[in-house]
Amino acid sequence: MRVAVFSTKPYDRRFFQAANLQHGHEVEYFETRLGKKSALLAKGFSAVCVFVNDRLDGPTLEVLATGGVQTIALRCAGYNNVDLEVARRLGMQVVNVPAYSPEAVAEFTVGLILSLDRHIHRAWMRVRENNFSLVGLTGRNLIGRTVGVVGTGRIGGHVARILKLGFGCRVLASDAFPDPALMALGIDYLDFPDLLAQSDILTLHCPLTPDNRHLVDEDAIAAAKPGLMLINTSRGGLIDSAALIKGLKSRKLGGVALDVYEDERDLFFEDLSNEIVQDDVFQRLLTFPNVLVTGHQAFLTEEALTAIAETTLKNLTAIEAGEAPPHVVA
Numbered sequence: 001m002r003v004a005v006f007s008t009k010p011y012d013r014r015f016f017q018a019a020n021l022q023h024g025h026e027v028e029y030f031e032t033r034l035g036k037k038s039a040l041l042a043k044g045f046s047a048v049c050v051f052v053n054d055r056l057d058g059p060t061l062e063v064l065a066t067g068g069v070q071t072i073a074l075r076c077a078g079y080n081n082v083d084l085e086v087a088r089r090l091g092m093q094v095v096n097v098p099a100y101s102p103e104a105v106a107e108f109t110v111g112l113i114l115s116l117d118r119h120i121h122r123a124w125m126r127v128r129e130n131n132f133s134l135v136g137l138t139g140r141n142l143i144g145r146t147v148g149v150v151g152t153g154r155i156g157g158h159v160a161r162i163l164k165l166g167f168g169c170r171v172l173a174s175d176a177f178p179d180p181a182l183m184a185l186g187i188d189y190l191d192f193p194d195l196l197a198q199s200d201i202l203t204l205h206c207p208l209t210p211d212n213r214h215l216v217d218e219d220a221i222a223a224a225k226p227g228l229m230l231i232n233t234s235r236g237g238l239i240d241s242a243a244l245i246k247g248l249k250s251r252k253l254g255g256v257a258l259d260v261y262e263d264e265r266d267l268f269f270e271d272l273s274n275e276i277v278q279d280d281v282f283q284r285l286l287t288f289p290n291v292l293v294t295g296h297q298a299f300l301t302e303e304a305l306t307a308i309a310e311t312t313l314k315n316l317t318a319i320e321a322g323e324a325p326p327h328v329v330a
């Protein structure tokens with residue numbers, strides 16, 4: 001199958017080329033992001049392969065369909081960037097990689113909690129300048145702390161297990177579909193407001209949907225336990241960034257670690273170190289000593305990249321053979 005891969009980085013190419021030895025698809029790699037204009041590049045291809053910040057809105061899908069593209073292969077789990085209704089109307093099949101390595105994201109989440117809580121990122125900067133003062137680096141033990149996990153699917157469930165079994169945290173959760181295996185470990189499910197009120201640390205692992213955009217807004221922060229540490233490795237749109245800044249300035253929030261940001265599309269995955277970043281909200285967030293931001297890298301392990309490439313190519317091979325692909329979104 002002729003496949004146009006958008007938003008390609010060197011690591012994507014490396015793992016796709018290795019996995020494609022078994023599939024033999026005709027793959028062309030484009031560094032540019034997919035949008036209405038760049039969709040013209042996909043003319044003559046049967047499929048496009050895209051990532052989290054490619055924009056597959058109605059107009060983009062129309063251009064793709066006119067150019068002959070019939071398949072959208074997401075090399076990620078989330079599909080909030082695709083207008084599924086339009087894709088359905090255009091007869092396009094949308095496939096994804098629902099679980100490439102939940103452990104990669106879960107382990108990174110725990111890494112963020114530890115780094116933020118114990119100021120490891122700040123300590124590293126100090127030591128590099130031969131500043132060995134410990135003033136301001138006092139942290140808290142994780143054992144016995146209450147962690148609220150929002151969404152206990154593949155990633156959230158693993159985070160809950162690591163924190164409960166590995167660190168001895170009191171783990172609480174909210175999810176409309178409680179996991180009996182987690183309940184058997186002594187993890188209690190609460191409504192979101194109760195979870196907010198009881199958690200010392202709140203970590204988000206639910207998908208972004210129209211219903212839960214800005215799940216963490218000014219009201220939620222007001223209802224949270226004072227000093228709440230908030231972690232988001234899910235989707236940026238779950239948090240109202242302006243409310244976050246207010247919560248940090250008032251010290252209601254004790255710390256924030258983000259691997260995702262609601263307007264990350266114009267920032268993440270690119271080297272902007274020589275640019276003037278125009279996003280004042282994002283720049284303000286970076287100024288707080290108790291905010292740690294990474295650029296959507298929680299998934300980035302060798303195991304995850306291998307699984308992403310293999311699953312994506314398996315989806316395409318099945319479609320080419322006229323079979324049902326293993327992971328259909330729509």
Ligand code: NAI
Pocket residue numbers: 077078098099102105150151152153154155156174175176177205206207208212233234235259260296297298299300
């Ligand atoms: P999953 O589908 O296995 O689990 C999601 C869980 O969230 C489900 O149990 C669902 O019932 C629950 N849920 C849905 N809406 C909710 C709400 N409003 N409140 C509480 N729970 C809710 O998904 P998985 O694989 O665990 O991934 C979770 C999210 O992580 C993805 O949707 C994606 O946005 C994000 N992600 C981030 C990555 C990164 O590199 N930072 C990489 C991969 C995924």
